[in-house]
Amino acid sequence: MSGANLLVRGIGRLLTMAGEPVPDAAVLVRDGRVAWTGSAADLPDLPDLPDLPELDAGGACVVPGFVDPHTHLVFAGSRREEFVARLAGLPYDGGGIRTTVGATTAASDDELVALARARLAVALAHGTTSMEVKSGYGLTPDAELRLLRLVHRLAAEQPVRLESTYLGAHVVPAGRNRAEYLDEVVATVPLAAAAGARWVDVFCDRGVFTVDEARRVLQAGAANGLGLRLHAEEIAWTGAAGLAAETGCASADHLEHVSADDARAMAAAGVVGVLLPTVTLSLRSGAWGHAAVLREAGVELALATDCNPGTSWCESMPYVIQLACLQMGLSVAEAFRAATLGAAHALRHADRGHLGVGACGDLVVLDAEHEADLVAHLGGRPVRRTVVGGVPT
Ligand SMILES: [Zn+2]
Incomplete structure (x- = not known):
């Protein structure tokens, strides 16, 4: 190639x-x-x-080529019950992630690779040439490292340029002690780095991981040579975007509830704001206004699919571009820049986008x-x- x-x-x-x-x-x-x-x-x-x-x-x-800087591509199972419930008016709280963890854990390596391979073919046919892929549907050290290995196996066998992110801090697994689980995630960071992960990420939000908990994981990532990224301010404002600025994250992603102050801190620290408009659509949250807050603060914008079975079942960057323009108010030029150059900057690649x-x-x-x-x-x-x-x- x-x-x-x-x-x-x-x-x-x-x-x-x-x-x-x-x-x-x-x-x-x-x-x-x-x-x-x-x-x-x-x-x-x-x-x-x-x-x-x-x-x-x-x-x-x-x-x-489009750069997709935020996906959860390797998963098994369906979240159709959760989706149908949402159509009937139920809100999203992040809990459905555990459903996917169960189905992903039950699937074999070959099954997971086949599922992800088919999704990559769709992404490629829609113009994606680079993609970030997160773990986070394993939630034990072995299961998380397995997902990272599968990303690298996929990287070697098909054209889309892949890189992996360790997201052990996706949600506290059912039945686990919160503090013990966080210790385990921190202890797994060096193993993830040794397994070839390029990034570490945390779902830092209300009801998931706190700003202080996320800081611990990010600091462990930095100490082990990983780049930093953060799921921030999706469900509610918690100060996660400010943490992204404080810790030098390459990107803060979601940002539906970002404050103007935190957006300015992101801009000053060079944190790229990754917009995920298919999530707003799929969750029916109506949160379209944050792109304007970020633009006003001078944050560089990126677009991504957040491809996952629960809140954004989508491999298509053109569809993301359409929503960014039609619902978030980006101009055509802004949206194409965000899907190419901005997304490459979110992954710190100077020679892509x-x-x-x-x-x-x-x-x-x-x-x-x-x-x-x-x-x-x-x-x-x-x-x-x-x-x-x-x-x-
Ligand atoms: Zn995500």
Whole structure:
């Protein structure tokens, strides 16, 4: 995957996120990386690439590959009872996570990989080229480390670039002593780091983990070389976004109940705000206003699917972009930036989310002439082709 060459021609409109949109453009990927972009009329001769593979975009709009910086992709079982109850008016309190823990624990490695593989194929077909995947449906050291290993197994066998996050602090398991469980999570952090996790995360919210408990887990992560991220202010304001700023998290995610003060602290600390609009839709919470609070404070925005069986069963970044525009009030330009460059920044990747020279050769041929058409066209097929590292998939 890493060494591919490709010339993408016939691009009606190119968004590089590294400059202005380019009409009638071409992109050259060399050894898996962007080597040249510009007007097709200016394409240089390439005598050293005689058998260069070509992809004709057919006049469509081309954008950088979508980066999905928040998923819980590896799970088994259904949460349909909880969903149906919610349609009847029941509120969400995070408790359904234990249902998924039971089903995931009961599934074999091969079953979990097959389920996640199918979801990754959907994500790829919808333009996702990079994805963060959290553990958190095991809730014992062995079961959590198993989920991290499965993410790495999936990373080796399919094109989407995956990285894993240790989320032992997802919920206190049924029947466990709270303080003992937290000690166990902290003690598992070095094992997660040794197993290849890149990040540590905590569900810091009302009824889940407190700010002080989350701080302990994040500090253990930092001490073991892990990057930090946080589920923050989803159910209620608890000060989690302020903790993200205090501890130097790469991102704080959800933020439905973020305060303006905490948003300003996030902006000052360079914490990316990850918006998850499919969660607001699925929970029927009506919490759409926080994007404006974060934008006002100057927080860099990212978009993610939060793919999980209970509160956001969705692999599609185009659908997330549509909701961000139609319900959260992002402009088309803001939403595409958040789904590419902002999301790459949320994962601290300087060479993804844009098509500047040297970036990963990850791009999406939209099934549209213009990115605004992707937002306006509901329920269609948003993506024609996804390219990862110069390889069309
Ligand atoms: Zn989540």
